[in-house]
Amino acid sequence: MRVTIDLNxxxxxxxxxxxxxxxxxxxxxxxxxxxxxxxxxYRLPLPDFLLRFTAMALPWLELLCxxxxxxxxxxxxxxxxxxxxxxxxxxxxGQAWARGLEISCGCFDLSLIGIGPxxxxxxxxxxxxxxxxxxxxxLAGAVFLLRHTGRESTGDDLATAPVGARP
Amino acid sequence: MAAMLLASxxxxxxxxxxxxxxxxxxxxxxLASKQHxxxxxxxxxxxxxxxxxxxxxxxxxxxxxxxxxxxxxxGANSAAAxxxxxxxxxxxxxxxxxxxxxAxxxxxxxxxxxxxxxxxxxxxxxxxxxxxxxxxxxxIAANYEAEHIPGAVSLPANxxxxxxxxFLKRHPKDTPFIIYCGSSKCPMSHTxxxxxxxxxxxxxxxxxxxxYVEYRTAMAQEGAK
Numbered sequence: 001m002r003v004t005i006d007l008n009x010x011x012x013x014x015x016x017x018x019x020x021x022x023x024x025x026x027x028x029x030x031x032x033x034x035x036x037x038x039x040x041x042y043r044l045p046l047p048d049f050l051l052r053f054t055a056m057a058l059p060w061l062e063l064l065c066x067x068x069x070x071x072x073x074x075x076x077x078x079x080x081x082x083x084x085x086x087x088x089x090x091x092x093x094g095q096a097w098a099r100g101l102e103i104s105c106g107c108f109d110l111s112l113i114g115i116g117p118x119x120x121x122x123x124x125x126x127x128x129x130x131x132x133x134x135x136x137x138x139l140a141g142a143v144f145l146l147r148h149t150g151r152e153s154t155g156d157d158l159a160t161a162p163v164g165a166r167p
Numbered sequence: 168m169a170a171m172l173l174a175s176x177x178x179x180x181x182x183x184x185x186x187x188x189x190x191x192x193x194x195x196x197x198l199a200s201k202q203h204x205x206x207x208x209x210x211x212x213x214x215x216x217x218x219x220x221x222x223x224x225x226x227x228x229x230x231x232x233x234x235x236x237x238x239x240x241x242g243a244n245s246a247a248a249x250x251x252x253x254x255x256x257x258x259x260x261x262x263x264x265x266x267x268x269x270a271x272x273x274x275x276x277x278x279x280x281x282x283x284x285x286x287x288x289x290x291x292x293x294x295x296x297x298x299x300x301x302x303x304x305x306x307i308a309a310n311y312e313a314e315h316i317p318g319a320v321s322l323p324a325n326x327x328x329x330x331x332x333x334f335l336k337r338h339p340k341d342t343p344f345i346i347y348c349g350s351s352k353c354p355m356s357h358t359x360x361x362x363x364x365x366x367x368x369x370x371x372x373x374x375x376x377x378x379y380v381e382y383r384t385a386m387a388q389e390g391a392k
Contacts, residue, residue: 037310
């Protein structure tokens, strides 16, 4: 059996987005209550029940998106949801940054990759400003992939079609 | 796309109900209602609230707040509360006597990570029941507002020195403090303990390293029995 790996920019971005979404989902699912607390910390003008449902459902949406991106299943739907999620993260972290809120973004559990929570890197990663920039980059990545994905895509076009060739 | 959203909602609700660390509280989506005692009136006249009742989040907060001070802690300032805790509760070595320099940031203290005496949740629970300690939640205020161990007071690890000093005006420095944060992965309890001991001269500070995760897991196990 021969396995061929076609490495190009779109594949790399797709794998990166998928892996990050799964990492973020697992981080949140490990402690939903902490994530709910992080959501409250953003001080968004949203009713409590919406924050609760967000805390419950968002990690699973991230997980589904991540898995579907990696497996190239219903790629367009996964990308649209990923773009929506990243856009929401941009707004949430942006307003927190602009308001000067000193919060943990609640995005990733860095201990999963062996980084202690007291390290300078961890503090940078969790700061709203860094999270805002990161969410912007992720949103750009999702939009980039969406532009090169057909409406009924299984993802094959992401691996083989030349950049700029929109189906 | 709608199917993905529905699947996420369904999975989220099911998982949240099954997880000991799920979102609980006012909306009654989990075990909370059978875990915590109802509201009571304290001897000192301080209102105790139902432990899981969320504190209003509309106005920004800083520093500590203790709206959920519970009955078991009313004796915290009494002679009994000031008495040393039994040695059987101590797992680690006692606090070091060498204070750090007067660094302004609490994080400087955290870097030193002194070995504080550690308690498990059952030991903490026993001390609380006996009125021999003040339980401090060192997580950020938002996490405390979301949920906390009944009777705990909030003093976030990132509190300013002035906030901590104001807190200590209400609790003498020799009060037995038991500090917890999220879980064994979180450093905030050590951070706050270092600040209390090294910068504010507290003499009886212990850590519950298992944190909120240990408490919630224990509650879930009790609920399952």
